[in-house]
Amino acid sequence: MSELRVQANPRAAARAQPYAAAQALSAGGFAAATREISAWPGYAPTPLVALPALAASLGLAALWYKDERGRFGLKSFKALGGAYAVRRVLARQGLPAKDVTVTCATDGNHGRSVAWGAQVFGCRSVIFIHETVSEGRAQAIRCYGAEVRRVKGNYDDAVRHAAAEAARNGWYVVSDTSYAGYRDVPLDVMHGYGVMAAEIAAQLPAGVVPTHVFVQAGVGALAAAICASFWLRWGARRPRFAVVEPARADCFYRSLEAGRPTAVHGDLDTVMAGLACGEVSQLAWEVLETGADAAVAIGDASALEAVRALALPRGRDPAIVAGETGGAGLAALLALKERPDLRAQLALGADSTLLLFGSEGDTDPEIYRRIVGRSADEVLAA
Numbered sequence: 402m403s404e405l406r407v408q409a410n411p412r413a414a415a416r417a418q419p420y421a422a423a424q425a426l427s428a429g430g431f432a433a434a435t436r437e438i439s440a441w442p443g444y445a446p447t448p449l450v451a452l453p454a455l456a457a458s459l460g461l462a463a464l465w466y467k468d469e470r471g472r473f474g475l476k477s478f479k480a481l482g483g484a485y486a487v488r489r490v491l492a493r494q495g496l497p498a499k500d501v502t503v504t505c506a507t508d509g510n511h512g513r514s515v516a517w518g519a520q521v522f523g524c525r526s527v528i529f530i531h532e533t534v535s536e537g538r539a540q541a542i543r544c545y546g547a548e549v550r551r552v553k554g555n556y557d558d559a560v561r562h563a564a565a566e567a568a569r570n571g572w573y574v575v576s577d578t579s580y581a582g583y584r585d586v587p588l589d590v591m592h593g594y595g596v597m598a599a600e601i602a603a604q605l606p607a608g609v610v611p612t613h614v615f616v617q618a619g620v621g622a623l624a625a626a627i628c629a630s631f632w633l634r635w636g637a638r639r640p641r642f643a644v645v646e647p648a649r650a651d652c653f654y655r656s657l658e659a660g661r662p663t664a665v666h667g668d669l670d671t672v673m674a675g676l677a678c679g680e681v682s683q684l685a686w687e688v689l690e691t692g693a694d695a696a697v698a699i700g701d702a703s704a705l706e707a708v709r710a711l712a713l714p715r716g717r718d719p720a721i722v723a724g725e726t727g728g729a730g731l732a733a734l735l736a737l738k739e740r741p742d743l744r745a746q747l748a749l750g751a752d753s754t755l756l757l758f759g760s761e762g763d764t765d766p767e768i769y770r771r772i773v774g775r776s777a778d779e780v781l782a783a
């Protein structure tokens with residue numbers, strides 16, 4: 402059986418506790434990002450797909466899957482954050498775009514978004530990747546005119562490298578992770594992600610609020626943006642919130658356990674490339690410290706099972722193309738199926754209605770084909 406652990410958050414806010422007005426993520430920030438991004442050429446809401454047969458097989462009442470594969474042609478939700486932050490950097494600096502270089506570290510998707518934003522808005526980009534980022538993902542970033550540099554170490558090493566090079570060269574760091582003294586840009590990134598929450602609220606059946614949300618976390622920017630959006634929107638009716646992580650990069654799990662940000666070291670090796678982060682983003686922690694109800698740590702085998710389960714659906718459910726990171730929320734549900742004790746801990750039962758974030762499609766088509774045995778086109782044509 403694949404690895405599976407659940408950590409309840411002892412500091413989780415009571416349902417009735419309002420979203421703290423002092424929080425950096427704000428209703429105004431989310432609304433501004435949604436106004437701007439929904440006016441970009443090529444904008445269209447991504448589908449919210451109901452998967453009733455899969456829900457029934459897992460002993461749940463309903464399952465919705467927000468499928469981000471089609472987002473601006475970039476194949477992941479990250480298109481919303483990095484590119485929006487590039488736009489905001491240019492607006493804040495007031496310099497001609499051609500004189501600006503933006504940079505970031507990435508395990509693939511964020512760098513693709515920053516490179517795309519740089520190309521669209523006319524500035525230069527230099528993107529840092531670490532040792533285990535696949536060549537397919539590096540190539541996808543170069544497609545948008547970025548210079549891609551590979552550095553030794555893991556994602557967190559690449560973050561430090563990008564910051565040092567930016568300081569040396571006068572470049573602007575467009576990071577999705579925040580740390581002491583660096584908050585404005587990651588805040589923009591997170592407000593950009595809120596577009597998904599706004600779309601979901603309009604796509605759910607009228608009056609319906611899911612009972613649970615499972616969101617996969619790397620540095621936690623996605624999870625925190627969604628958590629804050631729903632808290633602001635739905636208050637005490639907001640869903641129970643679980644953060645899903647790879648067992649070997651479980652920094653939120655450990656942080657919730659310890660009650661403070663706690664890093665995970667080592668190579669953080671996992672097939673869930675987008676989640677191979679060992680340090681929580683400060684801004685994300687500020688929301689999830691009380692906004693998350695639990696963390697779930699899963700093994701790689703579950704992630705691969707989820708990719709296949711979405712590609713080869715049950716009953717009349719549609720086929721969905723998801724990468725290893727994109728299917729992580731479902732991976733947790735699949736693993737939990739055999740563990741009634743842990744399901745009870747998460748208050749999951751036959752009445753539960755689940756919302757999952759399909760945060761990426763086949764961002765590396767070659768890896769996708771190896772996992773499923775066919776290409777995304779073949780899966781969708783079947």
Ligand SMILES: Cc1ncc(COP(=O)(O)O)c(C=O)c1O
Pocket residue numbers: 477478479508510511577617618619620621622623624674675676678726727760761
């Ligand atoms: C496809 C995908 N899903 C989820 C995440 C996690 O997002 P965050 O690092 O904001 O937690 C990432 C991050 O790279 C990603 O690429």
